[in-house]
Amino acid sequence: MAETTTHVAEPTRRDFLYIATGAAAAVGGATLVWPFVQSLAPDAATVAAGAPVEVDLTPIAEGQIVKVFWRGKLIFVRHRTADEIKAAEDVNVASLRDPQPDSARVKPDHAQWLIVYGNCTHLGCVPLGQQGEYHGWFCPCHGSVFDTSGRVRGGPAPINLPIPPYAFTSDTKIVIGQDEATA
Amino acid sequence: MSQHPTTYVPKSAFGKWFESRLPIASLVHSSFIAFPVPRNLTYFWTFGAILVFMLVAQIVTGVFLAMYYTPNASMAFQSVEHIMRDVNYGWLLRYLHANGASMFFVAVYIHIFRNFYYGSYKAPREVLYILGVIIFILMMATAFMGYVLPWGQMSFWGATVITNLFSAIPVVGETIVSFLWGGYSVGNPTLNRFFSLHFLLPFMIFGVVILHVWALHVPGQNNPTGIPIKSGKDAVPFTPYATIKDIFAVVVFMIFFAWWVFYIPNYLGHADNYIPANPAVTPAHIVPEWYFLPFYAILRAIPDKLGGVIAMFSAILVWFLMPWLDTSKVRSTAYRPQYKFFFWVFVAVCVLLGWLGSKPAEGWYVIVSQIATAYYFIHFLVVLPLLGLFERPLPLPNSILESVMGVQKGGAGIPVGANAEPQSKG
Numbered sequence: 001m002a003e004t005t006t007h008v009a010e011p012t013r014r015d016f017l018y019i020a021t022g023a024a025a026a027v028g029g030a031t032l033v034w035p036f037v038q039s040l041a042p043d044a045a046t047v048a049a050g051a052p053v054e055v056d057l058t059p060i061a062e063g064q065i066v067k068v069f070w071r072g073k074l075i076f077v078r079h080r081t082a083d084e085i086k087a088a089e090d091v092n093v094a095s096l097r098d099p100q101p102d103s104a105r106v107k108p109d110h111a112q113w114l115i116v117y118g119n120c121t122h123l124g125c126v127p128l129g130q131q132g133e134y135h136g137w138f139c140p141c142h143g144s145v146f147d148t149s150g151r152v153r154g155g156p157a158p159i160n161l162p163i164p165p166y167a168f169t170s171d172t173k174i175v176i177g178q179d180e181a182t183a
Numbered sequence: 184m185s186q187h188p189t190t191y192v193p194k195s196a197f198g199k200w201f202e203s204r205l206p207i208a209s210l211v212h213s214s215f216i217a218f219p220v221p222r223n224l225t226y227f228w229t230f231g232a233i234l235v236f237m238l239v240a241q242i243v244t245g246v247f248l249a250m251y252y253t254p255n256a257s258m259a260f261q262s263v264e265h266i267m268r269d270v271n272y273g274w275l276l277r278y279l280h281a282n283g284a285s286m287f288f289v290a291v292y293i294h295i296f297r298n299f300y301y302g303s304y305k306a307p308r309e310v311l312y313i314l315g316v317i318i319f320i321l322m323m324a325t326a327f328m329g330y331v332l333p334w335g336q337m338s339f340w341g342a343t344v345i346t347n348l349f350s351a352i353p354v355v356g357e358t359i360v361s362f363l364w365g366g367y368s369v370g371n372p373t374l375n376r377f378f379s380l381h382f383l384l385p386f387m388i389f390g391v392v393i394l395h396v397w398a399l400h401v402p403g404q405n406n407p408t409g410i411p412i413k414s415g416k417d418a419v420p421f422t423p424y425a426t427i428k429d430i431f432a433v434v435v436f437m438i439f440f441a442w443w444v445f446y447i448p449n450y451l452g453h454a455d456n457y458i459p460a461n462p463a464v465t466p467a468h469i470v471p472e473w474y475f476l477p478f479y480a481i482l483r484a485i486p487d488k489l490g491g492v493i494a495m496f497s498a499i500l501v502w503f504l505m506p507w508l509d510t511s512k513v514r515s516t517a518y519r520p521q522y523k524f525f526f527w528v529f530v531a532v533c534v535l536l537g538w539l540g541s542k543p544a545e546g547w548y549v550i551v552s553q554i555a556t557a558y559y560f561i562h563f564l565v566v567l568p569l570l571g572l573f574e575r576p577l578p579l580p581n582s583i584l585e586s587v588m589g590v591q592k593g594g595a596g597i598p599v600g601a602n603a604e605p606q607s608k609g
Contacts, residue, residue: 040362043372050367067463071367074463077321118463119368124347125340125465141344141469142483143544158488 013124046072048179052177058111065129069120070176074118074126074138075164077174085111087134088149098160102149105163114151115174116161125159137161190217216398219418221406223587226299229432230294230423236433237287237570238392242385250383252332256371259334260340260459275341278448284326285451286440291319300506300526302514303405305562309506311398314391315500318545323499326472329379334374335456336466342369342377348482351492368462374470375384400582402590408586410579411513417583468543477533481559483544484552494556500561508563510571518577522570529562 012117050071057077060066063084066077080088088102106114120127125141132138132149135155144155166176191212193202202208203417251270253262253527266273295315304312331342346363365372401414412418419425443450444466451473455466471479481498485491501508525531536555580586 014381039363040365040376041366042361042366046366046370046372069462072370072462073368120344123344124350125344127462127468140465140467142338156483156486156488156491 013052037076047105050177052175055174057172057175058168062112063130066169068165068176073164074160075176076114076116076118076129076150078114078129078148079115084135088136088147088151091149091151099153100149100151100156100160105149105151105160110168110171112116113174114148114150115166115176116163118161119151120144120157121159122157123159144146208298209605214396214421215426216420216422218400218421219403219412219415220405220414220421221583222419223406223408223583224404224419224425224428225342225407226428226432227293228406229298229429229564230297231399232292233290233430233433233436234287235392236436237283240386241280241283243284243285244276244390245382245385247276248280249382251377254332254375256334256374256460259332260262262325263333275444278444281333281452282331282443282448284329285472285474286443287322288326289483290405290436291322292474295319295330296530300516301405301407302409302509302516303516304374306506306508307402308398308405310401311395312506313503314395314398316499318388318391318395320499321384321391323475325381325388327382327476328377330472331374331377332381333456334456334460336460336464337453337456337469339369340464340465340469341471342390343371345471346373348492348495351489353489370462372389391456405514406579407517409516409518409581410586411594412423413582414584443485454518470541473537473541476538477536480536480539480540480552481556483540485547498556498559501560505567506561509567510569511574512575513576513579518579519570519574521574525562525566525570528558529566532558532562 022037023138035181044144053070055068055077057064057079060077060079062079063081064079066076068077084104091102093099093101102111105116118126120139120141122139122142122144124138127137127144127146129137131155132145134145136148136150136153137146138144139146139155139157142156145153147153147155149160150163152158157165164176166174168174191201191209193208196209197384216272248266251262251273253259255467263277265275268274270276298312327345331338346360346369349363350360352359359588361367363373364370365376375572411602453466453470458466470476477499478495482495485494511519511522513519516526532555535553536559539552539555544552
């Protein structure tokens with residue numbers, strides 16, 4: 001091509017300088033965006049406020065749901081009744097939208113304690129306890145239904161209520177924000 | 184505008200001196216005084232001026248409210264009550280601003296549907312129209328963030344639900360949401376940044392409005408016939424004809440606005456927003472402001488999180504394609520007998536979606552929402568492209584003048600002709 005056209009000049013040192021300058025400006029500009037975007041992320045104080053919280057389970061009566069906050073997020077601590085545990089265990093796991101056996105959602109030998117995040121996995125509303133078809137939770141905003149294991153059973157929510165990291169420090173005490181391994 | 188070069192000549196010595204340095208006087212003269220306006224415009228064409236008035240009103244009341252408001256999660260609710268009870272005329276400023284948002288949307292929806300009816304979005308006004316859609320999206324973002332600021336229950340949970348829409352994005356959704364919040368839930372950092380952006384966005388809207396008006400002045404205004412100005416007899420000069428008409432319409436609109444502000448200032452709000460934000464309890468019946476209801480209904484109609492979010496955003500994004508989806512060469516629906524039917528069905532479906540958005544998402548409401556949502560998209564993706572191919576439009580008038588005055592014999596002796604010459608005015 002270059003031989004057949006007379007007006008295409010050879011690339012010069014000046015062309016190289018233009019491209020190099022433009023590339024440096026583009027990279028520099030893009031780099032400058034980084035601190036601005038990063039400033040939007042949870043700040044150091046918010047992260048620090050994510051220190052583990054201890055919850056005393058003794059005052060929570062059977063059948064009761066207590067709301068606690070960790071890292072500004074709502075968490076349900078539910079003292080399940082024998083019927084509720086049985087209902088959660090007697091489910092054909094394969095039929096669930098987000099298949100998970102109840103045993104994977106509680107700690108061994110502590111099946112009566114269900115600890116789940118308290119915001120609906122659809123758009124974040126707080127579901128109402130002991131309501132809905134499965135007497136787990138029912139979300140008043142868009143009608144998602146959760147069972148007594150916090151698993152989604154109906155409505156638009158895509159996944160089960162997630163389990164926060166927590167560990168039993170004794171039979172009546174849990175620490176939320178800390179995994180079993182580090183407890 | 185190019186056919187109508189400015190005839191402005193400054194008279195005073197200072198005017199000449201200034202004009203040769205900054206020709207703003209001749210720009211205003213050619214754009215807002217001598218500018219030719221179709222002589223057949225109806226009051227539906229005054230909503231542009233009404234919207235400019237509303238934008239300025241919102242900025243003025245908002246700047247004053249910002250002097251008394253505290254964007255902090257522990258003080259915001261109290262500071263709004265402080266505005267209502269202690270600040271002199273604070274109640275008036277806040278009610279003007281809160282109802283002003285609704286009035287802004289009343290006017291913009293009339294403006295948008297006027298555009299749909301008369302085909303103003305078609306060539307050569309596509310860019311003008313797209314700028315308008317951008318303004319509408321910026322308005323929605325501004326209104327949403329403004330509603331969060333009083334930090335009541337509806338503010339908090341509205342913010343939670345809307346920001347959680349982004350968590351539907353696969354893989355990166357949760358990260359995006361934590362960057363929107365500045366935390367692990369809606370909280371003080373969220374309120375701070377929403378206040379900052381709520382202050383910024385109106386000025387961005389103002390910038391796009393300037394582009395919108397600029398783009399309007401290139402082809403000139405559409406009109407009820409949809410045919411362009413062909414001669415000076417089709418037009419009248421912007422001043423005094425459009426100026427006075429716009430001012431009159433703004434005043435009438437202000438009376439309507441005042442009725443809300445002074446008689447039912449809380450009618451369009453929600454009682455729950457007079458309860459301070461509580462992250463442990465969601466209000467039993469959570470609905471957005473009325474102007475978001477049709478889109479909210481579309482969100483809820485799809486029984487899948489990501490699908491609902493995509494449908495809702497598509498419902499607005501499809502507007503961008505409208506100039507190319509509509510295959511009819513005739514702009515005004517007045518000359519499209521079949522489209523006229525579909526247009527009013529579409530209006531009815533939008534109103535129905537709005538009503539459904541205010542109802543709980545259960546039972547037959549969901550089914551009707553799904554049908555209405557399907558029709559909403561059918562209108563854009565099926566009716567608009569196909570109808571233009573099959574429809575036989577009514578004969579268009581030869582000119583705007585003819586549509587107003589009837590068919591004239593000869594060119595001479597038109598009594599209003601002299602008044603209609605924009606070049607002869609000003």
